[in-house]
Amino acid sequence: MYEYINGLITNITPSYIVIASRSGVGYRLYSANPYRFEENVESHVYVQQIVRENDISLYGFIDADEKALFNKLLNVSGIGPKSALAILANGDAEGLISAVENDNVAYLTQFPGVGKKTAQQIVLDLKGKLDELAxxxxxxxxxxxxxxxxxxxxxxxxxxxxxxxxxxxxxxxxxxxxxxxxxxxxxxxxxxxxxx
Incomplete structure (x- = not known):
């Protein structure tokens, strides 16, 4: 539904940012690393909306590639938004893509909430599907x-x-x-x- 939001970053916390749109609405955006954004600075933040049974949440990204990688991770069985953010927080997209393409399960298990089985599932589901991002x-x-x-x-x-x-x-x-x-x-x- 949302692609991005332009607005003023009004608050930064360890898990999310608040961006005030020009219409006066403040949006809470969960982020892999909120401190990449600057408080009291107009920003262009890419957004993904996740709707669940009892929750509607927005996730914010520094660029379209980070958002695309987040969505690819969500397609993996056993990876939810929190796990995907934990993986992205590393900030090494190239290392992640390389690990997937080279079956490096050990690299993937270093992320919180990613055990050996989930790491193998990431490789199985994403190998060959990250070419455009790579x-x-x-x-x-x-x-x-x-x-x-x-x-x-x-x-x-x-x-x-x-x-x-x-x-x-x-x-x-x-x-x-x-x-x-x-x-x-x-x-x-x-x-x-x-x-x-």
Whole structure:
């Protein structure tokens, strides 16, 4: 139902933030790490609504990729919103994706509430299903500007939308990340590599 909320972060607690929308409503958003947000700062927070028998809760995320990973985790048998947040609190999406793809059950059992059986279920349910998210993590050169990073992200999303596999996009991302600074330039560079 909700995609995101723009508003002022009015309160930060260990488990949730409160964001006051421009309409004057304050929303409680449970978050993996509420302290990534800044109090008294206008923010753009991605939101997921979870409806249960006796509860309706909102969960807030720093970006759309974190929200997507949360939803993927919720599809795993035995993982609920609290467990998914505990896994995301680590902040290492690339490590999580790598663990799933490489059957690293030991890595997954380090999270609260995730035993060996649940870790095996995470691998079983998510292996091969995190390709799009994997293609977006760890590819941006640390020295690039925020504008270059956004342009590269947009280009990678465009390539995925064109039908290229996440594996192909990831393969060219490292190369094109050094060659341009506009979305169009990144796409052109990538297409030259992909059509060879």
């Amino acid at each position: 293609s977006k993590t760890g590819m941006i050169n640390a020295s690039s500007s925020p504008e270059q990073s956004q342009a590269l992200d947009d280009a990678l999303e465009a390539l995925l939308a064109l039908g290229y596999t996440a594996k192909d996009v990831k393969a060219v991302a490292q190369i094109i990340g050094r060659n341009s600074d506009t979305t169009d330039g990144y796409i052109r560079s990538a297409l030259k590599l992909l059509v060879k």
